[in-house]
Amino acid sequence: MAKFWSVLSLLLLLGGVIWWVNASYFNHQPRTSTETSGSETVVSKDRKQEVYATLERKGTELQSNHFEYTIHNETAEPVTLPFRSGQRYEYYVRNGKGELIETYSKGKMFTQEVTQKVIDPGETYTEKITLLPLPPGLYVLEVESVSKYKNKFKKIVKFEVEGPKNDKGAETT
């Protein structure tokens, strides 16, 4: 019986350690705006709240370079992003040597309307980004909002375009 309790305790301990490691690694850490341009912290009376961006690769198949750039409003107030044209964001793609190989706005025209996007508390605002097909190799995608909001929410992701097998990407900031 004692053996049973010892094994159970060990399993619970191991489970706890795995949960802690997992939570530490994958969950978004609260950051201040001085730490990174990708998020900002609003300190309220009772809790920390933040507006931050994420950049995730969605494409899993060969040459499927789809990403989602999302701005999250986890504050208690609506966040307004004022845009001065049809352009909502800018991105830059660099190859493994750091050479700039694609800029979103290059070769594009934008409507000259003044608009705004309001993100309600707890809501998100997502832009889907589809890159042009890329040859196999390592790349870095850098995305930032072009709104006149105080934060550009710059996000960078490294990703790899592989041959016929699979590809993978990881957010770095």
Place this chain on the structure above:
Amino acid sequence: MKYYQYTAILMILIGSIFFSHAETAQAEANEVKIIVKHKDKVTAASKPSSFPVEIISTPKEEVANKVAALKNDPDIEYIEMDTKVYSQGEIPNDNYYDKQEDTLEAIHAPEGWGAFQEKKLDEDTVVAVIDSGVQLNHPDLKGQLLEGENFVNPDQSPEDHYGHGTHVAGLISALTNNDVGVASVSLGKTKILPVKIMEENEGNVSDLIDGITYAVEQGADVINLSLGTYNYKFALADAIQYAQDQGVLVVSAAGNDNRNETLYPAALEGVLAVGSINPETQSKSSFSNYGSGIDVVTPGDGIWSTYKENGYEAMDGTSMSTGHVSSLAALLMENSPYLTGKQVGKLIQTSSTKLSGEFLLGNGMIHAGDTLKNVKQYQRISGSTSVETSVEVSHEGWERLEEKELTINGQTIKGKFVILATARDFPDSLAASPLASYLNSPVLLELKKDISPSILKELKRLDASDVLLIGGTNALSTEVESSLKSNGYNTHRISGKDRYKTAVAVNQLIPFDTNKAFIVSGQEFPDALSASGYSAMNGYPVLYVRHDRIPGVVNDYMKAENITKNYIVGGSVPVSEDVENQLPDDNPLRIAGDDRYETNYQMHRIFGNDDARTIYFVTGRNFPDAMAAAPLAVQSESPVMITHENQKVITSKNIQLFDYREDYHIVGGTVPIPAPYAWEIDETFYR
């Protein structure tokens, strides 16, 4: 009869009255009236109301042929299309007008509508909206849209799923005065060519280039580009250049980044770059770009127009301002179909109202009223009569008079001189120009027996002291002279018993130091006009002769002044070979062409100042405007070219003589030089 039978008869009667009215209205709608003016003694001084005109009603579809036939009739002075006139006080009944009122008032749209005369009746002006498409069945754009093209999904229609393109299209040509929706500056008179290059808010430059090429091929008159990029592309610049070469006006948004910079294609040469202003604050919209790249601005905050899904929305941006400018361009093209795209852009810019403030905003706020009015006034110095034109020339050339000395009958007079001559008959007045040029004085012209108030006003403005009256009392009455005296001016009448003696009397006032003289006919005015400017510039007197002999007074003058070298201006009809043989010069140079216009050209070719920057154009059919223009032209050693709308070839040749030309003026009203021809001169001048 029973009650219902009476009712039926009554209904039939009412119906027949209604339908007969409807038929009449339909017939009138299908007919166009052409105003025809037959040739008679048209002078610059004539009032339009005194012209005998004929009104010819023609079915719409036959207008082009009828106009062509009338243009070939040598007995017709000019033809004009009848026009619809819009009352300035009339406010469109569109139910969103109250939301638009401040914006449309700020750009003086109602004033433009008051000045608008619809003349483009045979085909529609087309504005290409290269954008996110246009809602194809929007009720306020019904009948306004051409088929268009979708460059994003070529197998689909250019339907707008985003809203921006529909908003811009409504600004340009929403149906106006149709009880619903919004009004447009163009009064809905223009057709929209929807060219879809964006599904939503962004599009590729490559599609834009295709869209521009397509719009030009489809016959667009204006291309509206409420979009832009900060990246220069050679291919885009080439596409814009192609459009401009085809006579298309390109209007584009300057950008919304509050930068001292302009987006492309707005920043490209010849593209009308449009910024935004907030009429409430009378300053730049907070978002609008600014700087030297901006050409004009219009309100751009909270602008109401059509929107997707049959809607109406207020939007902000230089996109919206661009729509206003394209709409004004279309209105102007409907008013004056002879204007090129470049000229439309120039008129909009030069008619805008400069704005003060810390930001450079080009020519300022567009002004629809002035833009339409300036079609007739651009670069023109004119008044309602030749008298008023001479006053306007004086205004243009003389801020104040210099004090000069003149010896008359042995007595030297010091004063500020103005020349007064008659506009009625040329013989007594022709000598006025050389004297005015010598004194650097304006020539004011009088028509009436009594002095005109405008002349008295101008003499006062100039602070003149002495008035030189050219000609006898038949030319300028004793009443005119006494009125001048009673107003405190010293008067001096310069006259002889006939035109030849008057001309010599004038020449004797000018201390020419030369042995050369121009010899011109005293019986016809055109060649004398060609000579008068160069008389002052070269210091040669102009001597008038008869067709067949030299008057004794002229011979006496040549002997006394030791004139031995003669330039005969004109052919052997005005100045015969007999006269040529009687001149003191054994080998006089005859400067002549087949007609007065050719002779004028030859004078400029031989005597013209190669470095002249300005050219003055006057009618070759009458003398007063040329006479008033000559002293003004002499100030800058500029040529005065006589012209007429049936003398385009020689006028063009004449213009090309002056390689350094920068600027021109037309002296005289729209009767001697009609606006369409004036704009042809403009096109030739800057070619």
